[in-house]
Amino acid sequence: MNKYLGNKAAIAVFVLPALLLYSLIVFWPLVQTVYRSLFDWDGVNTASFIGLDNYKELLDDDLFWTSLKNGAIFAALIAVFQIGLGTLLALAISDAKVKGRKWLRISFFMPVVLSVTVVCQLWLSIYNAEYGLLNKLFELLGLSYRQDWLSDPGVAIFAIAFVNAWQFMGYHFALLFAGVKSIPEQFVEAAKIDGASKWRSHWLITLPLLKETYRFCLVFAVTGGLSAFAQMFIMSSGGPGTSTYTLTYLMYRSAFRINEFGYGSASAVVLVLECLIATLVINRLVARERIIY
Amino acid sequence: MTILSRLRHRSLPSRILMGIYAIVSIYPLFWMLSYSLKNNNEIYVTNPFGPPLHPRFENYRTAWESFNVPVYFLNSVIVSIVSVIGAVLLAVMFAYAVARLRWRFRETVRTYMIIGLFIPVQVVLLPLAVLMRDLHLQNTLLSLIVPYIAFNLSFSTMVFYGFFRTVPTELEESACMDGASLYRTFWSIMLPIVSPALATMVIFVFLNAWNEFPLALILISSENLKTLPLGLLFFQGQFTTDWGAMGAVMTIASLPTILLYAFFSEKVESALTVGSAVKG
Numbered sequence: 038m039n040k041y042l043g044n045k046a047a048i049a050v051f052v053l054p055a056l057l058l059y060s061l062i063v064f065w066p067l068v069q070t071v072y073r074s075l076f077d078w079d080g081v082n083t084a085s086f087i088g089l090d091n092y093k094e095l096l097d098d099d100l101f102w103t104s105l106k107n108g109a110i111f112a113a114l115i116a117v118f119q120i121g122l123g124t125l126l127a128l129a130i131s132d133a134k135v136k137g138r139k140w141l142r143i144s145f146f147m148p149v150v151l152s153v154t155v156v157c158q159l160w161l162s163i164y165n166a167e168y169g170l171l172n173k174l175f176e177l178l179g180l181s182y183r184q185d186w187l188s189d190p191g192v193a194i195f196a197i198a199f200v201n202a203w204q205f206m207g208y209h210f211a212l213l214f215a216g217v218k219s220i221p222e223q224f225v226e227a228a229k230i231d232g233a234s235k236w237r238s239h240w241l242i243t244l245p246l247l248k249e250t251y252r253f254c255l256v257f258a259v260t261g262g263l264s265a266f267a268q269m270f271i272m273s274s275g276g277p278g279t280s281t282y283t284l285t286y287l288m289y290r291s292a293f294r295i296n297e298f299g300y301g302s303a304s305a306v307v308l309v310l311e312c313l314i315a316t317l318v319i320n321r322l323v324a325r326e327r328i329i330y
Numbered sequence: 331m332t333i334l335s336r337l338r339h340r341s342l343p344s345r346i347l348m349g350i351y352a353i354v355s356i357y358p359l360f361w362m363l364s365y366s367l368k369n370n371n372e373i374y375v376t377n378p379f380g381p382p383l384h385p386r387f388e389n390y391r392t393a394w395e396s397f398n399v400p401v402y403f404l405n406s407v408i409v410s411i412v413s414v415i416g417a418v419l420l421a422v423m424f425a426y427a428v429a430r431l432r433w434r435f436r437e438t439v440r441t442y443m444i445i446g447l448f449i450p451v452q453v454v455l456l457p458l459a460v461l462m463r464d465l466h467l468q469n470t471l472l473s474l475i476v477p478y479i480a481f482n483l484s485f486s487t488m489v490f491y492g493f494f495r496t497v498p499t500e501l502e503e504s505a506c507m508d509g510a511s512l513y514r515t516f517w518s519i520m521l522p523i524v525s526p527a528l529a530t531m532v533i534f535v536f537l538n539a540w541n542e543f544p545l546a547l548i549l550i551s552s553e554n555l556k557t558l559p560l561g562l563l564f565f566q567g568q569f570t571t572d573w574g575a576m577g578a579v580m581t582i583a584s585l586p587t588i589l590l591y592a593f594f595s596e597k598v599e600s601a602l603t604v605g606s607a608v609k610g
Contacts, residue, residue: 041506043432047513051427055420055483056439062458062480063446069457080460126351129344141348143595144356149602150587151359152541154559155580159362162573168374170361177379207355211599235341264450267543271563285452285544292456293548305453312450 067309074302080292084299091303101304104282108311111198111283112262118202120254123209124247128239131217142214146207153204157271160200161187164272187273190280197268197281201261209254216250217243252323259319260312284308366390366577373573386574393578401554402561403582409471409557410539413478417535418528421483425490426516430502440491446484451544459548473549474557478542482535489604493527494520533594533601540587558583 074091078084095101126145130138148156163170166185175183186196220243228238266285273281275290282290284304292301360381365373366389367382377383393399424443428436458477459468467473497520505515521528546560562583565576591598 038503038506039432041512042430042502044512045433048427048431048433050513051423051431051516052439055424055487056443058420058476058480059443059446059483062461062477063449063454063484064442066454066457066461067449069460070453073457080456122351125344126348129348132341132344139595141352142599143591144352146595146599147356147359147588147591150537150541150591150598151584152559152562152587153543154562155584158562158565158576158580159358162365162576163358163361168378168573170358170378173378203355203358208602211603215600215603260450264452266452270547288452288456292459298456298460301456305456308450309453313448316448 070302070305070309073299074306076299078299079296080298081296087299091300092307094300095303095307100279100282100287101284101307103279104284104287104304105311107194107281108263108265108283110194111201111265112259112315114195114198115202115205115262116255116258118199119206119209119258120213120251122206123213123254124244126210127213127217128236128243130214132235142211145210148204149207149211151204153267154271156204157200157268160203161272164196188277190277193273193277194281197272198262198265200268200272201265205258205261209258212250212254213247216247220246248323252319255319255323256316259315263311263315264308284311362577363581365573366581367574369574370572389574389578390582392572392575393582396575397565397579398553398556398561399579399582402556402558405471405555406540406557406559406583409474409478410536412471412475413482413539414532414535416475416479417482417486418531420479421486421531422490422521422524422528423516424483425487425494426520428487429491429494430497430499430520431512443484443487446481447488451481455544455548458545462549468549469552469555471555474542474546474555477545477549478535478539481545482538486531486535489531490524490527493524497523529597530601530604533590533598534604536590537587537598537602 073084075086075088076084077087077090130141162168164186166172166183166188169186171186172183175181184192187193224242224246225238228242229235233241263283264285265283266289269275269281269283269286270289275282275286284307288301288304288308290301291297291304361379364381367385367387368377368389369386372378372382427433428440428443462468462473467476501519501523502515505519510518541559542557543559546557547563550556550560562579565579
């Protein structure tokens with residue numbers, strides 16, 4: 038049996054295609070990003086080694102700090118919106134014996150399967166200053182709150198982050214709903230018999246049991262927010278001014294607009310580190326022990 | 331249960347919350363569908379909110395005929411299908427060898443593959459663009475297909491790995507006794523056993539490939555090779571004066587994934603959220 042399952046030729050046939058492709062397309066470029074961040078390079082001509090100068094330059098670049106700040110705003114906003122609302126809706130839908138639960142779930146999840154380009158274009162028309170849905174709605178309600186959502190530097194980043202929050206709320210909802218369903222009903226029933234109200238027993242019993250799910254949701258939302266790109270690219274081009282830059286957008290602009298590949302690589306490395314630190318911190322904060330019923 | 335306690339059971343605040351959010355979530359899509367069937371006057375002035383009263387299907391004709399939509403659509407179909415086949419096949423083979431076969435470095439190789447879960451695609455965009463140029467793949471559909479396969483590998487192999495670990499070894503033992511080759515065992519015994527995971531990963535990779543944007547943006551510039559998410563972007567300028575046609579293009583681009591979700595909603599949800607079990 039050992040000989041049968043230790044067939045070297047077969048193992049090579051099974052393993053090598055995936056292994057080589059992964060190494061060439063995913064892993065090797067990562068090494069390259071780190072390596073290139075130490076060079077002054079325009080992507081075509083010979084590169085010259087400059088050590089950590091790209092990183093020093095980053096620290097002096099106002100755009101870098103704007104990008105960091107926007108990444109944090111983006112991450113915080115989508116984490117709070119998606120996980121908060123996802124929790125409320127998951128609890129509500131699992132409690133209420135409402136008809137059409139399936140339809141509710143489908144409508145929460147539907148935006149997740151759309152392409153980010155479609156969603157961004159759609160929200161561009163919703164935010165449109167003259168004919169957009171949002172301003173029309175305010176008009177209908179008789180509120181004088183009309184405004185140009187994407188051209189106010191203070192508002193634009195929130196408007197853009199909301200688009201992501203809206204699109205992927207359903208994703209977190211589905212995760213949390215699956216988590217809630219996997220908790221044995223007796224747990225919450227027991228708390229209710231002891232006299233706790235429904236929401237209180239959720240607070241005391243259900244939510245702590247969802248720790249594992251929360252950990253994943255947080256990592257997903259925060260790293261997704263920090264590396265946000267498509268929304269900026271499609272909806273605002275980083276503007277107005279530079280008010281909606283993120284690290285990925287900074288990288289994109291450096292490399293493909295002004296041909297500073299080394300500088301772009303340095304911001305990519307910072308992005309990886311940032312995501313890594315965020316993941317570690319979240320894992321630290323949200324306890325790791327597995328819960329077994 | 332008396333009517334009174336039943337009413338109390340159906341707590342009102344949660345139902346209001348669910349109702350309101352369902353509208354927030356789905357109405358923009360309904361609005362998009364509606365304006366794809368209206369003309370500008372209806373969208374801007376006479377009927378901005380409601381369903382189209384005289385559906386203008388000619389918007390779809392305009393969208394399909396006057397721009398490159400059929401080309402983009404075909405490219406998306408080709409890229410998605412080839413990526414699905416490639417990624418699922420390579421991943422299931424790899425996972426089988428790591429989970430079931432006996433060799434020395436399999437744990438090391440598995441860990442190495444897991445690292446890929448933590449590499450955001452944004453981080454390798456620049457070297458990847460250079461690499462594709464050096465391989466002379468830039469501006470072919472392969473420059474999308476190859477990375478799409480590669481970037482789905484880490485995740486897919488982990489899912490298949492989990493499945494293969496639960497299969498009892500007796501299956502291979504008896505196949506070995508019967509004199510089946512290892513390839514045959516893999517093909518006719520193991521693959522059918524993991525077919526639920528195969529279906530899950532087909533959906534997962536398809537949705538990823540169909541909707542992918544950043545790689546397509548960096549790696550494709552030729553008009554004839556653009557996929558829908560990329561092609562759609564450049565309508566923005568051309569169509570600012572014709573919202574109806576723009577809405578039609580967006581609806582066309584969304585239709586395949588929406589239909590997929592409508593028919594297999596539970597399967598799609600579990601395919602997209604299966605990650606929580608892996609990444610955690």
